[in-house]
Amino acid sequence: MYAVDDEIRCIAADLVAQLQECGYTFATAESCTGGSVAAAVTSVAGCSSVMLGGVVAYNNSVKSRVLGVDEALLASHGAVSEPVVRQMVNGVATLLGADCAVATSGIAGPSGGTAEKPVGTVWLAAKAGAVVKTKLLETGIGEREYNIKRSVKEVISLLQDVIEDSKER
Amino acid sequence: MYAVDDEIRCIAADLVAQLQECGYTFATAESCTGGSVAAAVTSVAGCSSVMLGGVVAYNNSVKSRVLGVDEALLASHGAVSEPVVRQMVNGVATLLGADCAVATSGIAGPSGGTAEKPVGTVWLAAKAGAVVKTKLLETGIGEREYNIKRSVKEVISLLQDVIEDSKER
Numbered sequence: 375m376y377a378v379d380d381e382i383r384c385i386a387a388d389l390v391a392q393l394q395e396c397g398y399t400f401a402t403a404e405s406c407t408g409g410s411v412a413a414a415v416t417s418v419a420g421c422s423s424v425m426l427g428g429v430v431a432y433n434n435s436v437k438s439r440v441l442g443v444d445e446a447l448l449a450s451h452g453a454v455s456e457p458v459v460r461q462m463v464n465g466v467a468t469l470l471g472a473d474c475a476v477a478t479s480g481i482a483g484p485s486g487g488t489a490e491k492p493v494g495t496v497w498l499a500a501k502a503g504a505v506v507k508t509k510l511l512e513t514g515i516g517e518r519e520y521n522i523k524r525s526v527k528e529v530i531s532l533l534q535d536v537i538e539d540s541k542e543r
Numbered sequence: 544m545y546a547v548d549d550e551i552r553c554i555a556a557d558l559v560a561q562l563q564e565c566g567y568t569f570a571t572a573e574s575c576t577g578g579s580v581a582a583a584v585t586s587v588a589g590c591s592s593v594m595l596g597g598v599v600a601y602n603n604s605v606k607s608r609v610l611g612v613d614e615a616l617l618a619s620h621g622a623v624s625e626p627v628v629r630q631m632v633n634g635v636a637t638l639l640g641a642d643c644a645v646a647t648s649g650i651a652g653p654s655g656g657t658a659e660k661p662v663g664t665v666w667l668a669a670k671a672g673a674v675v676k677t678k679l680l681e682t683g684i685g686e687r688e689y690n691i692k693r694s695v696k697e698v699i700s701l702l703q704d705v706i707e708d709s710k711e712r
Contacts, residue, residue: 378579378688378691379548402578402599404578404581406585407582407585408578408581408582408584408585408586408594409571409573409577409578409579409580409581409582409585409597409599410547410578410582410585411578412573412577412578412581412582412599412601413576413577413578413579413581413582415577416575416576416577416578416579416599416601416691417577417687417688417691419652419653419654419687420654421601422601422602422655425577425601425602426601426602426604426605427598427599427600427601427602427605427609428578428598428599429596429597429598429599429609430571430578430581430585430596430597430598430599431596432581432585432590432591432594432595432596433591433594433595433596433639435595435639435640436595436596436639439638439639439640440596440598440609440638440639469608469609470602470604470605470608470609471604471608483588484588485588485589486591518586518588519547519586522585522586
């Protein structure tokens with residue numbers, strides 16, 4: 375058994391092929407997924423033609439210091455919010471000079487949930503060129519590993535949609 | 544099956560417990576492991592008391608732009624070298640304000656090896672406070688996933704040793 379599971383690696387391999395076809399570079403800004411998206415993409419042999427790298431912004435200080443997320447926004451909306459993942463995805467694309475990027479921020483659990491944002495609440499963002507899409511994931515499941523893996527799959531899928539949309543413009 | 548395998552998660556849980564015991568915060572600077580160390584640590588419930596985040600510096604531009612690795616050093620020694628992982632580990636600890644950090648840079652394969660630095664050549668660095676230790680890993684194995692997983696295990700073990708040493712001072 376390896377550091378990245380087979381299902382995730384297959385999904386990541388599809389993304390790498392799509393990025394290569396478009397000539398797009400890629401970067402990640404991960405909070406709740408903690409590096410799992412980057413790990414999935416770098417598990418694909420030959421990813422170096424597209425993969426630049428990423429920032430694991432687990433603590434809010436990293437979101438603001440490194441990715442440039444507005445501290446007032448973090449305070450008013452919370453880290454798990456649409457405007458924060460939007461700033462994360464734009465921040466990492468600018469920092470690394472990437473064409474495409476993804477961002478994740480959520481409550482993976484098992485603790486840390488609230489009535490308003492229960493465990494399994496995850497905001498996702500994906501960017502290709504100037505197009506950014508965001509998505510709210512509400513798994514309703516309290517298991518940390520499930521929420522992380524689900525978030526990885528969903529954010530890669532979201533980016534694949536955004537790339538397709540960007541080609542149609 | 545989940546994003547991080549059980550063996551790696553157990554090792555990461557040991558590290559998180561050790562960091563919590565010492566009151567140390569943690570950051571990662573990953574090239575060849577591509578976020579797998581950060582993903583392993585964030586897979587541990589309760590890691591937020593120690594885990595700040597990290598930088599996946601897969602492309603050399605990220606090593607220099609984000610982590611402050613000297614471009615001349617990258618050119619003269621190559622990314623897979625002792626002085627580069629030393630600058631990576633110090634760079635991420637400064638950037639994120641972390642007490643402890645790890646860095647990885649290697650040739651995971653299956654291609655990219657040279658006579659001097661064959662596939663499976665990986666430089667690792669670990670830092671606790673002012674103490675930095677580096678280690679050269681030469682797996683002699685051409686399989687990408689093996690080299691990534693082995694690097695994750697070895698660099699966590701290296702940090703655990705450095706933390707123990709730092710306590711004896």
